[in-house]
Amino acid sequence: MLHERIPNLSGFVEPDRVRREVYTDPAIFDMEMERIHERVWIYCGHETQVPKAGDYYTVQIGRQPMLMVRGADGKVNVLYNRCPHRGNMMCGDRSGNAGEFFRCSYHSWTFHHDGKLRSIPMMESGYAGTRFGKDSPDCNMKKAARVESYRGFVFASLAADGPTLKEFLGESRIAFDDMCDRAPEGEVEIVPNCFRVIQHSNWKIFLENQLDALHPSVTHQSTGRAAHEVEKVLEKNAKKGQVPLKYHMLSAFATVTIDKWDNFQTLNYPHGHCILTGYMGLRPQDPDTLAYDKVMIKAYGQKRFEEIVGVNIHHVLIYPGLSVQSPLQQLRAVRPLGVDKTLTEIWHFRLKGAPEPIYRRSLAYYNLVNSPSTMINADDLENFWKCHQGLSSDGGDWVTFGRHFGRDIEKDGRVETGPNMGTSEAPMRNQMKAWSQYMTAGR
Amino acid sequence: MAKKKAPRKPARRASGGDTQHAVEQFLYRQADILDGKRWQDYIDLFADDGVYWMPPEPSHTTWDGMPAIFAEDKNLMTVRMGRVLHPDAWSQRPLWGTNHVVGNVVIEKESPNGDVVARSRFHMMELRRDDVRHFAGSYTHHLKKTEDGYRIRLQRVDMTNAQAAYDYVLQVWV
Numbered sequence: 001m002l003h004e005r006i007p008n009l010s011g012f013v014e015p016d017r018v019r020r021e022v023y024t025d026p027a028i029f030d031m032e033m034e035r036i037h038e039r040v041w042i043y044c045g046h047e048t049q050v051p052k053a054g055d056y057y058t059v060q061i062g063r064q065p066m067l068m069v070r071g072a073d074g075k076v077n078v079l080y081n082r083c084p085h086r087g088n089m090m091c092g093d094r095s096g097n098a099g100e101f102f103r104c105s106y107h108s109w110t111f112h113h114d115g116k117l118r119s120i121p122m123m124e125s126g127y128a129g130t131r132f133g134k135d136s137p138d139c140n141m142k143k144a145a146r147v148e149s150y151r152g153f154v155f156a157s158l159a160a161d162g163p164t165l166k167e168f169l170g171e172s173r174i175a176f177d178d179m180c181d182r183a184p185e186g187e188v189e190i191v192p193n194c195f196r197v198i199q200h201s202n203w204k205i206f207l208e209n210q211l212d213a214l215h216p217s218v219t220h221q222s223t224g225r226a227a228h229e230v231e232k233v234l235e236k237n238a239k240k241g242q243v244p245l246k247y248h249m250l251s252a253f254a255t256v257t258i259d260k261w262d263n264f265q266t267l268n269y270p271h272g273h274c275i276l277t278g279y280m281g282l283r284p285q286d287p288d289t290l291a292y293d294k295v296m297i298k299a300y301g302q303k304r305f306e307e308i309v310g311v312n313i314h315h316v317l318i319y320p321g322l323s324v325q326s327p328l329q330q331l332r333a334v335r336p337l338g339v340d341k342t343l344t345e346i347w348h349f350r351l352k353g354a355p356e357p358i359y360r361r362s363l364a365y366y367n368l369v370n371s372p373s374t375m376i377n378a379d380d381l382e383n384f385w386k387c388h389q390g391l392s393s394d395g396g397d398w399v400t401f402g403r404h405f406g407r408d409i410e411k412d413g414r415v416e417t418g419p420n421m422g423t424s425e426a427p428m429r430n431q432m433k434a435w436s437q438y439m440t441a442g443r
Numbered sequence: 444m445a446k447k448k449a450p451r452k453p454a455r456r457a458s459g460g461d462t463q464h465a466v467e468q469f470l471y472r473q474a475d476i477l478d479g480k481r482w483q484d485y486i487d488l489f490a491d492d493g494v495y496w497m498p499p500e501p502s503h504t505t506w507d508g509m510p511a512i513f514a515e516d517k518n519l520m521t522v523r524m525g526r527v528l529h530p531d532a533w534s535q536r537p538l539w540g541t542n543h544v545v546g547n548v549v550i551e552k553e554s555p556n557g558d559v560v561a562r563s564r565f566h567m568m569e570l571r572r573d574d575v576r577h578f579a580g581s582y583t584h585h586l587k588k589t590e591d592g593y594r595i596r597l598q599r600v601d602m603t604n605a606q607a608a609y610d611y612v613l614q615v616w617v
């Protein structure tokens with residue numbers, strides 16, 4: 001039925017524009033979940049979220065409620081959050097510890113942490129001679145087809161085939177390398193708090209905003225200006241370098257003017273992944289930074305240290321569900337809830353072995369920009385909602401991504417924006433190219 | 444007569460009628476200022492070293508070095524005010540308003556110098572565009588007594604909704 005109504009999705013995406021239904025049609029949303037989110041590698045969580053055996057965290061992959069759980073063998077498993085008996089959800093809370101095994105609240109079937117059936121009450125008398133019981137694979141909790149992790153970041157794919165996680169991530173792996181390498185111990189650990197914010201707009205609208213270098217100085221002018229006013233007063237009363245960096249992180253939204261954002265660059269990769277280069281003044285010469293540098297040089301040596309802190313990344317987008325700000329050790333996982341409803345789960349990480357002030361610096365950004373009291377995303381979410389409203393109307397058929405179209409430079413399998421074209425809409429074109437490939441694959 | 448009875452515990456002095464009344468009036472006035480969008484007046488209720496704090500969960504005992512929904516000193520509060528008043532604060536364009544009701548005011552502690560720790564409960568309804576949201580929780584006010592009345596050293600806001608997913612965001616203090 002659906003396929004009759006939408007016979008040829010490839011006509012919905014052109015290299016420089018996209019049909020509006022791609023954002024608003026519930027049938028297309030269902031197809032996206034089936035063909036993209038429930039096939040590709042989706043970020044579940046970080047291994048340090050579930051440190052002990054039995055620790056679990058619920059996570060939504062596409063339309064599927066899943067569990068990430070640490071087994072007694074130390075392995076992190078990803079299971080469907082569902083009892084194979086009558087379909088009861090196994091864990092009704094967001095996270096917790098299952099104890100030595102999962103136990104269903106309905107009829108007390110129990111399961112090992114890898115999903116394997118452990119016991120059924122009165123199994124012999126109840127199931128002897130039936131097709132159900134201990135050896136029936138249908139009596140296990142179903143596992144995600146594939147689970148892999150990269151530097152502690154756990155991903156699952158609900159499809160048995162497809163590229164490995166490493167192949168899928170490709171160059172976007174730098175999101176995790178950059179984050180972990182900035183830790184003197186080469187690892188990060190979760191800060192045990194998840195900010196969750198719902199957007200009333202299609203999931204792609206959020207992703208397309210993440211590397212949109214043109215919008216900050218327009219959308220966030222108000223916060224940037226307000227922060228700059230306070231920053232100026234504080235600067236007058238303080239010695240140079242004493243004003244907390246958080247004011248600069250906010251004021252940069254306004255003081256980095258539209259034309260300056262063009263100096264940044266986007267790098268666009270297969271599978272829809274994109275990187276925005278450019279640095280928001282995170283390598284100042286204050287005493288906290290210098291103390292951190294010292295610890296880093298001791299851990300890595302001068303040469304490697306320079307390489308690590310010289311990585312020039314503002315944002316990495318791992319399509320279709322993860323937005324990473326590696327120099328600030330935070331990420332936003334995107335969970336589409338419906339065609340016009342999207343949940344973001346926002347996490348912060350601690351650099352293992354780094355001095356406390358470095359953690360506090362990125363924490364300030366986490367609280368001010370990424371918490372539910374965000375002075376930045378308030379205006380983004382307003383835009384997203386307005387976009388979704390506009391796209392639901394008959395006022396036009398297309399979303400256009402024409403900025404600097406035709407000037408992209410393709411080399412070594414990646415698409416770069418031309419010099420001084422950082423505000424190019426190449427990342428949006430790249431995401432829609434991947435979308436089109438996923439949606440029409442094998443058809 | 445009952446009123447002639449000596450108080451059973453000396454601590455009862457702490458909830459003496461005058462203090463109770465003064466603190467209640469302070470809290471009601473703060474809520475009124477907030478609903479009236481009188482942002483500078485709101486900030487002025489805080490002591491110079493005052494902090495407005497909303498932890499993401501009730502177990503937190505300090506804002507210092509912790510994830511927080513709000514952890515704002517007067518400088519950050521001034522940024523927030525400046526943003527809201529900026530003509531291009533786009534998300535401020537739609538009609539919006541709030542209505543706070545504060546009650547269950549309990550004086551937790553009164554120091555000899557008149558400083559007070561008070562707990563209370565609030566309910567707040569917010570209209571934004573055509574949508575209504577409802578928030579509720581508790582306040583803990585650490586109040587400093589000054590010649591000009593109370594000033595807030597620390598206002599802790601434990602929002603019952605804090606651990607739920609936020610439908611949209613919070614643009615100003617609750």
